[in-house]
Amino acid sequence: WKQSHDKDNTNRIKNSTENTSTICVSVCVFLQTILVGDSGVGKTSLLVQFDQGKFIPGSFSATVGIGFTNKVVTLDEVKVKLQIWDTAGQERFRSVTHAYYRDAHALLLLYDITNKSSFDNIRAWLTEIHEYTQSDVVIMLLGNKADMSSERAIRREEGERLAREYSVPFMETSAMTGVNVELAFTAVARELQQRSVQQPSEPRFQIHEYIDAQKEKSSCCRVF
Numbered sequence: 001w002k003q004s005h006d007k008d009n010t011n012r013i014k015n016s017t018e019n020t021s022t023i024c025v026s027v028c029v030f031l032q033t034i035l036v037g038d039s040g041v042g043k044t045s046l047l048v049q050f051d052q053g054k055f056i057p058g059s060f061s062a063t064v065g066i067g068f069t070n071k072v073v074t075l076d077e078v079k080v081k082l083q084i085w086d087t088a089g090q091e092r093f094r095s096v097t098h099a100y101y102r103d104a105h106a107l108l109l110l111y112d113i114t115n116k117s118s119f120d121n122i123r124a125w126l127t128e129i130h131e132y133t134q135s136d137v138v139i140m141l142l143g144n145k146a147d148m149s150s151e152r153a154i155r156r157e158e159g160e161r162l163a164r165e166y167s168v169p170f171m172e173t174s175a176m177t178g179v180n181v182e183l184a185f186t187a188v189a190r191e192l193q194q195r196s197v198q199q200p201s202e203p204r205f206q207i208h209e210y211i212d213a214q215k216e217k218s219s220c221c222r223v224f
């Protein structure tokens with residue numbers, strides 16, 4: 001959907017996903033996740049890293065409209081099918097992407113740690129998200145391009161503070177090195193999967209604690 005997508009394509013994709021959502025059989029949870037944030041923050045790269053485990057360096061070509069990737073993850077022997085929508089960050093596609101917010105179960109909101117304006121725009125993104133999504137949508141804030149520490153414009157503490165203010169989980173990721181990419185997706189998948197099976201009497205899944213525990217587990221090998 002980079003460059004070659006147009007509005008008709010978007011509609012075709014939307015129709016085809018209505019079919020794919022029925023493919024999930026046996027033990028399976030179907031979740032829709034959307035990637036949003038300014039153009040160039042790394043949404044497509046993050047998705048490619050999660051889906052294919054690779055980073056394609058080179059010139060930047062902006063997403064046109066919207067596209068999706070399906071990925072099945074297994075959490076505690078439960079198959080969770082994630083349908084991940086990659087949206088265009090450019091303003092001119094906003095009305096197309098808004099149409100997809102309503103059906104989203106989770107939303108990953110990205111900024112680029114080397115780009116201050118992408119961070120400054122997060123508040124506006126959150127206002128928009130709250131306007132168009134369902135009230136129980138899971139939101140996670142991601143500071144991407146964490147590998148580019150020499151060009152860092154936003155300290156990690158600033159990202160953490162903003163996330164606390166909006167009560168959303170936060171982590172820094174790198175679509176280039178892959179750090180925290182899988183964790184970001186699996187944490188939201190786990191939160192949603194737990195919600196779907198949890199009895200009201202059971203304690204709620206704590207996504208912040210889950211993320212901290214996972215980071216702790218791998219702290220021996222990670223830089224951030």
Ligand SMILES: Nc1nc2c(ncn2[C@@H]2O[C@H](COP(=O)(O)OP(=O)(O)OP(=O)(O)O)[C@@H](O)[C@H]2O)c(=O)[nH]1
Binds near residue numbers: 041044046064090175
């Ligand atoms: N060093 C580094 N570069 C990255 C990272 N993520 C993305 N990039 C680069 O940043 C540029 C933009 O990445 P994209 O993934 O296309 O950004 P996008 O958010 O999908 O942009 P739009 O499609 O316009 O919304 C590309 O040149 C990527 O190679 C990262 O984690 N580290």
